[in-house]
Amino acid sequence: MTEAVCLADYESLAAEVLPAEVFDFVAGGSGAETTLRRNRTALDAVSVIPKVLAGVAEADPSTTLLGQSVAFPVAVAPMAYQQLVHPDGELGLAKAASGIPYVISMLSSHPLEEIAAAADIAWFQLYWLRDRGVVESLIDRAVAAGCSALMVTVDVPVMGRRLRDVRNSFVLPTGVIAANLVEGSTGRAHQAAGAVSAVAAHTASVFNPALGWDDLEWLAGRSSLPLVVKGILDPEDARRAVAIGAAGVVVSNHGGRQLDGSVASINALPAVVDAIGNDCQVLLDSGVRGATDILRALASGAAGVLLGRPLLWALAVDDAGTALVRLRDDLIDVLLLAGCADVAAAARLATSRES
Template sequence: MTDVVEAGQPRPPHSVADFADAARAVIPPGAWDFVSGGSGAELSMAANRRAFDNLYVAPRMLRDVSHVSTATRLVGTETSLPVAIAPMAYHGLVHPHSEAATARAAKTAGVPFTAAMLSGTPVERIAESGADLWFQLYWLRDRGATAELVSRAEAAGCQALMLTVDVPRLGRRLKDHRNGFALPPDVYAAHFRGEAATGAQRGSGAGSAVATHTTEMFDPSLAWGDIEWLRARTRLPLVVKGILTREDAVRAVRSGVDALVVSNHGGRQLDGAVPALTVLPEIRDAVGDTVELLVDGGIRSGTDVLKALARGADGVLLGRPVLYGLAVGGESGVEAVLSLLREELETDLALSGCRTVGEAAHLKTYESNASSSTGTASW
């Protein structure tokens, strides 16, 4: 925690909100807006937090919680927490040690790290961290380039592929457009060459260079047949990220995927999209135990992780808080965020009468603005 304190925080942070406050003080304003902002009026981003804030858990008592474990297994990977680090582009915007530092922290914490396709560090170098790696893909107009990235991920030892399907085009992130946001010269898409690597640096001051770059690269014709092509192309577990309806979840299962990420992209795509936590129970009901379900969007504490588990998730993807920790203290800052989450979750499991992550699925939950409840009381 020494690095965290030296970055300007007079005392060690005690919550993700503390890390966010400290990060905002050190991240350049344009990069802060890129990392922390959402699309449109940021309605969905705010709704993600409200969904967690408005959900309450009914704890069980007299359960002998003298021994509590936060360990579990996600998409075939043994992990110390029901948490994986979400795919996020360009960690170098917040710290010069970039994705390599985040991956080393994930290794120390014992959680999977998802290497983003738009990473500023190539997957081969990230793999040197020794972390359990997953690799995230967007669907590219150049299918050969997509196939090449799959081969590189496999060769680097990645243990799963995660295809993000909710970006046929980038959502209108107004802060980035108003800022004329472009990547600085030392940050680029390291998995590509030439203009494909540096396109998001070519800002004109009018609009988002990142949005222009992704429009040029991403293929909006992505459809279910492409999922089946990718399924046949790799033996790695296949995760589809960006599902919000039971119909799409069922279709994804039929396409042979191994896990789904219920997600509205952290409120960064369709503004007005339903929070993932809200639809999680109906998606769990639709797919049963045939696939693993992960969820993301608005998770800021171990209590949020507990609520996600109680709503039907097998685990969560953690996004912005990781970048806040990276900005504040580099590798040790990310370690501190993950350690904080572990401490919170372990405490909350005990307080809710759960000795394991799996037992949290039996907790009843209540929405503050509704009379309905979810969960079972089968103990």
């Protein structure tokens, strides 16, 4: 295959051009990768019941996420070190994300200010660091750069043990840095001795594993940006996030990269929506690979999805812009096939789940 005809095609194309250890870093999950596989199996088990004779000749995929008009219900998920797959890194993917939110990773390989300037809609993603002063500085920088939302990832007290990276003794290559941290240094992420992941060692040195609800409440009041909490799977956790002021919740198991054996995100979604769906927007992350998955998420109660790995594969072969245009076109087709004139109609579709 020399050209992608759908979003899923990009993975095999990227495998042909990326170093094996970089491909593994992006593709891999934690532990035995049970949850990584489960995300896909669970999405495929969701069947949407389409409407017929709906009299729908055209479908409009546009919607609103966090009060902002977007071209279709997708945001680019926060993903670290995108220069691993392409020299343009985050700048290339941000420019490709026309009309949709681009979520800037705290561990981006370009400074957040440059990425925000390249994006149509920029949100900033934050991990909880040992140095609260650095957290405050990052928030202030995101506000000054024009980011319109703050997303805090709460499911990484420590990095899940990703065995592909351990077996590869994975290190960041020279020149790929955490550009938003002090002096752009990634410290230990460039050094490995034996069967260890240098990226995991770096994370352990700078992340604070003791993030709690009091910290999240402080964060909600630290800026005027709407707060999105990413990494929620339990409905009670979702209720507590709303209680401290979250404007959005992302149902996510980190793409199968954290607790192996955790529930598939799509399976956790309905209970979270039932718990808080009238109080804030709920987004789905983990395992999304195309327009059919977006429809499944909408019909299961999500306002939209975060899309990750497929866009890195497309970036790797310098085709991210085309990939997103094709995805939007595919979503329009899927909406029409389901008898839906718009995203609101998709949210009213019934679903069936195979055991």
